[in-house]
Amino acid sequence: MSKRNKSKKSDEEKINVREKLTENFLDLSLMNISTIPVDEIKTLKRATILDLSNNIISVINKDFTSLVQLTRLDLSRNRIRLISDDFGNLVNLRHLDLYNNQLERLPLSFGRLKKLKYLDLKNNPLNPAFAKIIGTCTDQRDCINAARKAIAFMADIEQQVIEERKKDREKREQEQKEQDEARQQQEPPVSKSTPGEKENASKKGKKKNNKSKMNVNGKEKTDDNGINVAVQGKKRKQNTRKVAEKAGKSSGKKNCWIVLPVIAAVLFLLFALYMEKVLEYYKMYIMNFINKINEEYGI
Structure with a gap:
């Protein structure tokens, strides 16, 4: 830390804020202050007028806005370039x-200082448009008008910003809602059981578990659906037999269609052979008959 900064810190540490209080006027001007001793000032509830002029303050931090008892504040001839956005909390400032x-x-919150009656902003590099709105502060009357115009203008600006932020938030929420709806349409629906359905399902589960056990007499055993296991096995065998019989019949029919043509072909061959022998016999008989006629008639 440089010697200059050390000297500044030591000067601030030497300040006895309570000694600077006269009735309700706290004079901390011309004390080379760079950081406002907010905690010390806050304890002095009587201090409604605060003079911090002619120091080296560059920033008015958020903690300063807790000094809500202030009605008159002099920050002239400093190096202030930034004021906390919560400055509007000093609602008693006049x-x-x-x-x-x-x-x-x-x-932005400056428009909340509704009780402010005097404002001097001379010799500040203000935005030209804003400086033109509030006007100059050459006398008491100008400073009163400057306070009124500055409060009205900043209140309008804050309202516009709030509305813009609200629209942006609603737009983002709508976009998020649409994205969620699109995602839900793409995902398969998940069935949700009501308490009554859950209770019924529980009862059915218990009933199935009870039926799957042996009955009290120990004679029968049922499955989860309450059907006798022995009866069910018998029916299963009967069904299997029926299926086998149907399969056999179907297979027999298929084989029959294959065998019949073969048998027909064999029978046809046998018939052809038989007819050949018959024709040969009749041929021999006719020849013998002709020979006998020739012999009798001497032909």
Whole structure:
């Protein structure tokens, strides 16, 4: 740490804030302060007027906005370039002097300072459009008008920002909803059992488990559906036999269609052979008959 920074810190540590309080006026001007001693000031509930002018403050942090008892605040002739967005929490503030700093804009919550009656923003590199709206602060009347115009303008800006953020949020929520619906349509539906259905399913499960056990007399045994195992086995065998018989009949019919043509062919061959022998016999008989006629008539 440089000697200069050490000297600044030691100067701040030497400050006895309570000694600087006179009635309700706390004077911390011209004390080379770079960091506002918020914790010490907060304990002084009577301190409603605070003078921090002519120091080297560059940033008004969020913790400063807890000093809600302040009604008059002088931050002129510092190096302030940034004010916390929660500055609007100082709702009791009536007089604000920010003369000769390095501010380019005011915090968004500035429009909440409804009780503010005096505002001096001279010698700050403000946005030209904003500077033109609030006007100059050459006298008491100008500073009063500057306070009124600045509050109205910043309140409108904050409202617009809130509405834009709301629209963006609703748009994102709608897009998310559409994505979820599309994802649900792509996924297969999952059946959800009602309490009554769960209870019925539980009862059915118990009933099946009970039926699967031997009965009280120990004579019969049933399966999960309550059917006698022996009867079921008998029926299964009968069904198997019927299927086998049907298969046999079907196979016999198929074989019959194959055998019949073979038998017909054999019979035809036998018949042909028989007819050949018959024709040969009749041929011999005719020849003998002709020979006898020739012999008798001497032909």
